[in-house]
């Protein structure tokens with residue numbers, strides 16, 4: 001259990017972050033836990049596995065990739081410990097493999113939407129969005145990228161490192177320069193933490209500002225999202241919870257100094273309505289956001305309908 005608790009803590013503190021990485025780490029932690037779980041009682045096995053699943057799911061509330069990964073990796077239909085163990089090991093291994101190949105497919109499909117000489121804007125740090133940009137670059141297209149800083153955690157610094165390591169022409173901007181810069185951009189590409197049944201995109205705080213500015217400037221707005229980033233529970237009326245993080249990420253108590261009455265709000269994600277999204281690139285194809293229901297139905301099935 002200690003290893004699983006360590007992974008949970010790394011997800012909570014964002015040492016492991018990004019919806020895709022969180023999903024893969026959770027599936028691996030569950031697989032390793034189940035592999036070494038010692039019990040001959042099926043009831044005890046079920047209780048412990050379900051507890052482990054909740055520990056992982058409760059680490060961060062917004063990215064649906066986390067409960068989807070845990071449910072897909074940890075699903076079993078068995079009556080003995082060994083049967084259930086082997087099903088979970090197979091399902092978790094398959095989830096991790098599929099998640100990896102999904103990124104390659106998203107890169108291939110999404111790169112078709114980028115032309116030689118295009119300028120892209122991206123936000124935060126999304127491996128799925130970067131897969132598209134890097135694939136287009138590797139195909140020989142000359143792509144320029146504006147990457148936002150993404151306050152308060154500055155995941156944009158991870159993005160510019162990845163892009164410059166790949167040899168891509170990269171410019172860092174502060175978040176408030178998004179609208180000013182949009183006139184130079186052909187396509188915005190961002191990732192996804194959750195996509196709801198009505199095609200709304202939940203992603204890093206500030207994403208909806210990129211979408212608004214892109215809409216105003218008639219710039220394409222694309223989200224790169226594996227199918228496991230779609231939220232089945234939104235089909236049953238659930239709302240996606242927006243994570244509110246520690247105010248210390250915005251400004252330390254020391255710096256606040258003699259203003260102890262000032263309140264700090266630190267929402268980590270926002271919601272972009274489907275009208276502002278031109279395309280969602282998944283490993284199963286590029287869809288308009290209005291097709292979210294079909295993706296949930298065909299790729300996630302109904303077995304996930306109990307995710308809260």
Ligand code: RUB
Nearest residue numbers: 017018019020126127128191192204
């Ligand atoms: C990361 C973020 C990313 C998505 C998609 O937020 O909003 O855009 O998770 O990333 P945080 P990926 O840093 O708070 O986890 O495409 O890598 O899954």
